[in-house]
Amino acid sequence: MINPSDIDLVEFLTRWHGAPQSDVQPMSTEALWLPQPLQEWHGLASRWTKLERGGNRMVEPSKIHMDQGRFVFMKDATGDWIWTFGADDPGVVFEGIPGGNLDRVPESLTEFLKHATVIGTLMAADFRRLGDQVPDEALPSILDPMQEVGFGGWKWPDPGYRTFMSDSLLASVGPAVDPASPWLNRSGYSAVRIAGIDLASLEYLDVDTTVQWI
Known part of the structure; x- marks a missing residue:
């Protein structure tokens, strides 16, 4: 941490x-x-x-x-x-x-x-991706290059968001919205926003083809 x-x-x-x-x-x-x-x-x-x-x-x-x-x-x-x-x-x-x-x-x-x-910086980076429905089992490989930052936490945009970083990556991870009930969280899924310091730093995300990145 x-x-x-x-x-x-x-x-x-x-x-x-x-x-x-x-x-x-x-x-x-x-x-x-x-x-x-x-x-x-x-x-x-x-x-x-x-x-x-x-x-x-x-x-x-x-x-x-x-x-x-x-x-x-x-x-x-x-x-x-x-x-x-x-x-x-x-x-x-x-x-x-x-x-x-x-x-x-x-x-x-x-x-x-x-x-x-x-x-x-994560929101404004030139190289970034968003996964709004990332299966929780995919999180370990996505977050492996980074460490969590021990921020106390905000209630925005929803409670439960965590921040991760390395020298070349930044990520925020929080609850995914349930497509059938937008006011509820979807169990077993997370929303992940990730930025790279350059394009190459994000290429490892392409190994897992089950995650649909925007």
Whole structure:
């Protein structure tokens, strides 16, 4: 199991996105109230523009707003799910539906931002595949080149998602949707999203022809 504290974001981003496109852009004075980990993340985002292509959207510091007394700093692609922190304890993250009950995320803000960066990179990678109905018996060979990352976990997009990585692969694994009942999970199957640092790193997936990749 990979400890999230062992992930160096600068090294990770350089490996997956190449050399930074620019120097760190200084934060505006209006954004200096943000928690230090969030300031540092936006500093990284100013160097790697691909971070903005990852599906979930970080709110620009000048547009961070409140929901039920907490500051919304990230949303999913549709705006139907938010992540927040509070002024009294900015290291604690909450998630949920805008205007609804927000549940505490079992990750510190620092760990959360690493998690968000890994998932954003997975979603934005140039070489990736999606298997929305992967038989569970196929998972061992798919995940064998990687190690699980010990992230605390989110409830988005569904509870139970896990993250895996190696130097050349990233993957998220969660429950598959039951085609006959889209509001239920399909027993014995998983949804797998996997990205490779190049095309060749994904070729091992073609050995098992029972998995239908998109």
